[in-house]
Amino acid sequence: MKTVFERPHSLFDLPYPYCPGCHHGLAQRLIAEVIDELSISDRTIGVGPVGCSVYIYEHIDVDFVMGAHGRSPAIATGIKRSRPGTIVFSYQGDGDIAAIGTAEIIHAANRGENISCFFINNAIYGMTGGQMAPTSLLGQKTQTSPRGRKVQTEGYPFHLCEMLAVSEGSAYIARVALTNPRLIKKAKEAIRKAFLTQIEEQGFSLVEILSPCPTNWRLPPLEAVKWLEEHLMATYRIGEIKVKEGVTNAC
C-alpha cells in the first residue's frame, strides 16, 4: 500500500488548542512539512512569540526559544549570530510583528539578518479577545473599534511586507493565504523558498500568512474564510512581493 498522506515527522501527534476554523494549525503543519523535506529539523531553532501563536513550540519537534511580545527577530538575531550554522525562524502574529515589534522586524530585515519570519495576519488581536490591530481593515468592528476602524482616528491597515520589501536587506518576501488547496500549495512553496533563502545565506526572508479568526471576527468558520477572501485579500494582495536576485527558484 502506498502512503499518500501522513503526519510530518516534525509535527507532534497532538491536538491543536486553536478555535475551529483558525488556520494556525494549517500554517504550522506546512512549516513542519518543509522542515522535513529540507531535512533541517536537527539544526533548526524556532523562536516563539506571545499570543495564540505561542503554542507552536508544543507542536513542531525542533529546539525552541520563547521570548517577549514583538522581540522574536532580536532573539533570532542573537541565536543566528551565535550559531550561524543553525536555521532560525520566528513565528509571530500581527499584534506581535506589526505593532509592538515593528522596530525589531524592520531592523532585522534591514540588516539582512539571515533568518526566516512567519507572520500570521488575522487582522485582530486573538488571544486577548479581539481588539483592533494595525492590520485591521477600515470599517472592521473590533472590541476597541466598536464602530468600525476609521482612518481619521486609527489610520490605515498596515502593509508590513511592502514596507520590508523596500529595504535592501530583505531577500524574499511573500504573502500567502490558506483558503483552498491551490493557495495552500503556493503557501508551502513560499515557506520553502523562505527557508532556502536562509540556507543559501541570501539574507532576510518573511512569509505573511493571511489567516481567519472566526471567534473574534464573530463569524462561523466558512463565512470567515469567505470574508478573508473577499476583504482581507482585497487589502493585502497575495503573491511574491520581493525576490532578490540570487534567491533560489528551486521549489
Place this chain on the structure above:
Amino acid sequence: MKRILMKGNEAIAEAAVRAGCDLYFGYPITPQTEISEYLSSRLPEEGKVFLQAESEIAAIYMVYGAAAVGKRVLTSSSGPGISLKQEGISYLVSAELPAVIVNMSRGGPGLGNIQPSQSDYFQAVKGGGHGDYKTIVLAPDGMLGQMMEPVVFTEPQFDPLPPKDWAVSGKEGRKRRFIICFALDPQELEKVNQALQEKFRAMERNEIRYEIFGDEHPDLLLVGYGTVARILKSVVREGARKGLRLALVRPITLYPFPSAVMKEKAVQAGRVIDVEMNHGQMLEDVRLAVEGRVPVHFYGRSGGMIPTVEDTLQKVMDILSREGVKHENGI
C-alpha cells in the same frame, strides 16, 4: 605585572574579552559608549561578535537569544537604557538564562543628566522589571565609567563550569529542548517561582561579598559603595588623623546584601552613617540589616553632585559630637 592607564569603561570591556565574552550587543548612551566602541574593534580581533542594536530593547533580546544557545554574552547601558532593558531582564530571569549587564549609572529621573549617580540602586537590587525576582548586583570600588586609573589585568581563574545541558543548538543527536518564560497553570507557575526563590536563597548563602576598612573598634560605621566608598576611605583616613575611630563596610554585592556583617559592625560601633549619591536607597537595606539596634544616619547628594571628603567628615563629626562620643583630640 604590567600597569596600564585606562578609562573605566575600556577596562570593563577588556576584562570582558579576557573573561571569554563571546558576543556583545549594545546601543550608544553616555557615559558608557566607550564600552561599545572598544568592543567593536576588540571582539572581532578575537573572532567574536559585536553588534550595535537598533534599541536597548533589541540589544537585551539579542542577549537573550545568545544566552539561550549557551554563549557568554554582555550588554551595557546607562540609567534610561537600563530602564528599557528591564522587560528583557525579567524574561532572562524567567527563562533562567545567564548574562552580564553593565549599568554605568547616571543622574535621573527621566533623561536626567550624564553625571555620576547612584539613583538606580532600587531598580538594580529590587528586581527592576515585572515579577518576583532578584539578580546578582556587583558594585565597584571607585568610579568606573569615565575616570582613568592604572589597571593591572590578571588571568581570570574559573572553577570548571557545569555543562550547559539546557542550551538550544538544534536537536541533532538528542531530544529537542525548549526555553520558555511562562506557565499558564497557577500551580505550575508557583512551582517555577518557588524554584527561582531557591536560587535567590542560594545566592544569599554563597555570593555575598564585601570589604571592611578602617578602625577595628570604631565609634561610627560608615557604609557606602562605588564612588562613595572611595571617598569614605579618605574620610576614614582623615578621621584617624583627627583621632576619630571610623570603619567602612563596602558592599561588593548590593544583592545579595551583606546584612549579617552590616549588623555586627553597626552594633559594635553603636551608630551608622550611610552615604550615597542619591536621596537614600541602600539606606533601606542598611536599616533592615541593623534591625533598629542602633541609629542609622544618612548623607546623600544627587544629580551628579559628589559628596566631598570635607563635607562628609563634618557630618561624621556632627553625629559623634551630638551623640557625645569623645575622641582623642577632644573635638
